[in-house]
Amino acid sequence: MNLRNKLVLMAVNPNSSFIYWEITDKTVEEFGVDPKNIELLFKLFDEKHHEILEFDSNFALGDYYINHENNHKAIYVKLFLKVGGRLQYILSSNIIKTLDKTIKSSKHSNLIDDGISENLIYTSTLLGGR
Amino acid sequence: MIKGYWIPVLHSHLPFVKHPQHENFLEESWLFEAITECYIPLLRRLKRLEDENVEFALTISVTPPLSEMLDDEHLMQKYENYLKTLIELGEKELIRTKESDYHNVAKFYLDFFTQTKEFFDGFLNKNILNGYRYFYDKNSIEIITCGATHGFLPLLSVNEQAVRAQIKVAVESHKKHFNKAPKGIWLPECAYYDSLDAILKECGIEFFILDAHGLLYATPSPKNGVYAPIVTPNNVTAFARDNESSKQVWSSKDGYPGDFCYRDFYRDIGYDLDFEYIKEYINPDGVRVFTGFKYYKITGNSDYKEIYDPSAASQKTVEHAQNFHFNREKQIGHIAHMTDRLPAILSPYDAELFGHWWFEGPDFLYNVFKEMAKNKVIKAITPVQYLSMYPQNQEATPHSSSWGDKGYFDVWLNHSNDWIYRHLHEMADTMSECAERYFHNANEQQNRVLNQMARELLLAQSSDWAFLMSTQTAAEYSTARTNEHIHNFFKLADMLENNYFYEEFFSLVSEKNSIFDFLDFRVYSANF
Incomplete structure (x- = not known):
């Protein structure tokens, strides 16, 4: 199995995404940092490269659920390693399109409005359904 | 009318x-x-x-x-x-x-x-x-x-x-x-x-x-x-x-x-x-x-x-x-x-x-x-x-x-089952790399191993396992099945990488996980 740095972003729903990462000891050591004592910083950006939020972790392998607004078209994450008080860029995640839960026409038809109220995401209550 | x-x-x-x-x-x-x-x-x-x-x-x-x-x-x-x-x-x-x-x-x-x-x-x-x-x-x-x-x-x-x-x-x-x-x-x-x-x-x-x-x-x-x-x-x-x-x-x-x-x-x-x-x-x-x-x-x-x-x-x-x-x-x-x-x-x-x-x-x-x-x-x-x-x-x-x-992906990606994805993605990446590497030059035994790796990957990907973990019905079986396919996949990858063939193990997994007898691992290559 190849050991490689990983930073993978996945959409969960319009307001939440999931990210997992793995940073190899080799990568950390290249910056003179002890793998047992690391500080990682994650920054979430939108499609215009505007920073939305950040979070940190002390684990080389981990995951996190990110809650965000759904008014961005796409998002991605950049991972940094803290080296002597400075941020060292390590890698970027894949870019995901956010799940834009809106009616795309300003002129609603009765059919769409009916559909939204009648057909609003129906959840099966029967065993065997999803 | x-x-x-x-x-x-x-x-x-x-x-x-x-x-x-x-x-x-x-x-x-x-x-x-x-x-x-x-x-x-x-x-x-x-x-x-x-x-x-x-x-x-x-x-x-x-x-x-x-x-x-x-x-x-x-x-x-x-x-x-x-x-x-x-x-x-x-x-x-x-x-x-x-x-x-x-x-x-x-x-x-x-x-x-x-x-x-x-x-x-x-x-x-x-x-x-x-x-x-x-x-x-x-x-x-x-x-x-x-x-x-x-x-x-x-x-x-x-x-x-x-x-x-x-x-x-x-x-x-x-x-x-x-x-x-x-x-x-x-x-x-x-x-x-x-x-x-x-x-x-x-x-x-x-x-x-x-x-x-x-x-x-x-x-x-x-x-x-x-x-x-x-x-x-x-x-x-x-x-x-x-x-x-x-x-x-x-x-x-x-x-x-x-x-x-x-x-x-x-x-x-x-x-x-x-x-x-x-x-x-x-x-x-x-x-x-x-x-x-x-x-x-x-x-x-x-x-x-x-x-x-x-x-x-x-x-x-x-x-x-x-x-x-x-x-x-x-x-x-x-x-x-x-x-x-x-x-x-x-x-x-x-x-x-x-x-x-x-x-x-x-x-x-x-x-x-x-x-x-x-x-x-x-x-x-x-x-x-x-x-x-x-x-x-x-x-x-x-x-x-x-x-x-x-209505979205929550059922298949939540705290009960999120651990599977890093494995599924790693397996897919490894499979794609192997498909490119062995596309033209796999011998018969390597071919069998690669095809079984593809079966293990496909079986691990079944959405049923994540679903059952999420609903806590047959969660134990679903977790075991996921782990089994991950283990089999990397064991087979190891056989390939280190050039050995563990006959008993291979017979066991290929008899049990025998889905798709027509499968060609090259389906994971971009050139297929």
Whole structure:
């Protein structure tokens, strides 16, 4: 199995995404940092490269659920390693399109409005359904 | 005069479960129960409709893992034994209940299982797929495919080749079992993500089905709502679920299956009868299981249950079919003036609802078709028939969605199952790399190892495992299966990498995880 740095972003729903990462000891050591004592910083950006939020972790392998607004078209994450008080860029995640839960026409038809109220995401209550 | 169309779609799927090292394996009974209570009863009703010259049209997805299991000699031998045991228990029950009020219902079950065996041995010639092929070849049903192992495509799309392989292998499996390429696909869990249509198009798929919001939130908004399909940017047609008709059948609370005179699913003699009497018909390790002999009707909302009356229940399906028809007619009347063509109502259901969860479901479906044929106001059609009538449809980009709880990906990605994805993605990346590296130069043994790696990857990707972890039903088995395939995959990768061959291990996994005998690992290469 190849050991490689990983930073993978996945959409969960319009307001939440999931990210997992793995940073190899080799990568950390290249910056003179002890793998047992690391500080990682994650920054979430939108499609215009505007920073939305950040979070940190002390684990080389981990995951996190990110809650965000759904008014961005796409998002991605950049991972940094803290080296002597400075941020060292390590890698970027894949870019995901956010799940834009809106009616795309300003002129609603009765059919769409009916559909939204009648057909609003129906959840099966029967065993065997999803 | 026809005022609108009804497009019923049944999604038939079970994960690939095969344990040749065990004579009895609890999870294998998922298949045997579904064959007995769902697939055969449905095929019997379709045959009856044909014999009675009643016109019907039904779309059924028979997923690749299900097709492979229905075509597996080992599993079908076990199924024959299962059916024989049920008939033996039925005969014992006839004697045990001779002087009691349960005698009629016991007789009903013996007849039911005996007729099931006759149909299996006779019309089906001991192969369920023969039944599907029979109606498919006559164009009275449209069989569509699914992901190769029902992988949840939006969450696999981190590696696009993994998605492509799910679709390509599915198409090959369909050709193997049904002798022609599929025109349509039931996306696993109805899950769509932006640009998936490009891969569908590449694989020759002409249509797929979205949940309602997948179409209602499309760009631009669909002018006919969910009552007509749209065409995606890559020229694949997307139909959408109508939730009004779905709810009437799906909901255990408000839907037909909850009627008090229908059979109660949970009360079963496997749990109710004395252990000494029933022990030969439950799990050999003594764990009580469902036997299929269920003697009570739903009766009400309490634990008090009355004896099931099959004839009254069957009569009730006529009433419910009439009600379903009445409501669709009313619904179409309400919609018709707003659409630019005759409305089409697409109602997808898990096939296992009909017969397994809702025992009388096959009778209901049979009666709905009869009702439609009699009234001639609504015509049952398939998506293919629809597209031959309406080849031009509005262009729009579907909205990423699924038919899971809350409509997105939460069911398959949450705290109970998120750990699987880093493994699935790593496996897919490794598989793609191996496919490129060995594309032209794998020797025979490496070829076998690589093909088995591809099988282990596909089996690990089954959305059922993440779903069952999420719902905490069979979570232990699902976790074990996921871990097993991850372990097998990397063990095989290690054999390849370090140039050795562990014969005993390879024989074991290739016999057990024997899905897709045609599989070529090169499907994971971008050059395939």
